[in-house]
Amino acid sequence: CRGIAAPGPSPKTDEALGEESGKRWSPEFHLQRKLADSSHSEQQDRNRVSEELIMVVQEMKKYFPSERRNKPSTLDALKYALRCVHSVQANSEFFQILSQNGAPQADVSMYSLEELAAIASEHTSKNTDTFVAVFSFLSGRLVHISEQAALILNRKKDVLASSHFVDLLAPQDVRVFYAHTARAQLPFWNNWTQRAARYECAPVKPFFCRIRGGEDRKQEKCHSPFRIIPYLIHVHHPAQPESESEPCCLTVVEKIHSGYEAPRIPVNKRIFTTTHTPGCVFLEVDEKAVPLLGYLPQDLIGTSILSYLHPEDRSLMVAIHQKVLKYAGHPPFEHSPIRFCTQNGDYIILDSSWSSFVNPWSRKVSFIIGRHKVRT
Secondary structure (H helix, E strand, O other), X not given: OOOOOOOOOOHHHHHHHHHHHHHHOOHHHHHHHHHHHHHHHHHHHHHHHHHXXXXXXXXXXXXXXXXXXXXXXXXXXXXXXXXXXXXXXXXXHHXXXXXXXXXXXXXXXXXXXXXXXXXXXXXXXXXXXXXXEEEEOOOOEEEEEOHHHHHHHOOOHHHHHOOEHHHHEOHHHHHHHHXXXXXXXXXXXXXXXXXXXXXXXXXXXXXXXXXXXXXOOOOXXXXXXXXXXXXXXXXXXXXXXXXXXXXXXXXXXXXXXXOOOOOOOOHHHOEEXXXXXXXXXXXXXOHHXXXXXXXXXXXXXXXXXXXXXXXXXXXXXXXXXXXXXXXXXXXXXXXXXXXXXXXXXXXXXXXXEEEXXXXXXXXXXXXXXXXXXXXX
């Protein structure tokens, strides 16, 4: 009988193997192989970066302020790191300005440490919420600080005396502090000694910062708002030759209290102004708004006014803006009152008048001005 032949490779199978072998040597195959290897390598890189990021965040959490009792989240750690970066950047910008404009001024008087103490006593004796702090432009350390500062800040004087003034500030206010204490733009203290106690006569615009105090009754450290006016002086130390002095910044610092608590701001003086863009973004905030709203100017500038209004009044503000833009250049007009959310979450009612400034070149509204009075 005829035996069954063993099956051998068919021509079709040989052809398929040839095609497969050819594909392995084709450019397309090598490209696909490279893409697969590249994708695998990218995945490994992403995993490694993710692990490193987790380690960095864990390390950042170790440096989070100790007064925060709750365990910080990853977002808290990243926000705190960003504030620190802003602080370092502000330091860099400040000392860059200082190096460019740091030439000694010939008409700046020199003061000894005893004279600084006398100045501080003179300008704080009539106001228990005011103290004088003098810090060096060279080291940043406090050269002198009033006796009252320890009581106002609820901190030991020796701790304050050994501090850098900027270390007492809230991180988000450091940039504002440096922007207003650049040496080149400060008025000389000796020219304004008689006027320094009357802040409205000061030749330099005051600014606001939050300064960290000691622990309160709840054993928590808190930041309080302060009004600061800076001046330029030169301080002579006993160990230095008479011809040498240290450039310093003398700051008159006043604690800010709510305008609705004793001593209250009179009802007829609860008025402040704001300016903002046609798109409802704050450009400038009058310093008189601080005790009435609870916000510092830097808290509001760059943010939308709509986010602080009662939800039912936001459409009203849009209508006000539309009217201002329609009647650009006309005299101020009054509109319906609006409810504004203060820093503590309460709403106050503002009676406001509105006007605009028209750029004479473009004939377009550059900014809108609001004059607000707090309704009782």
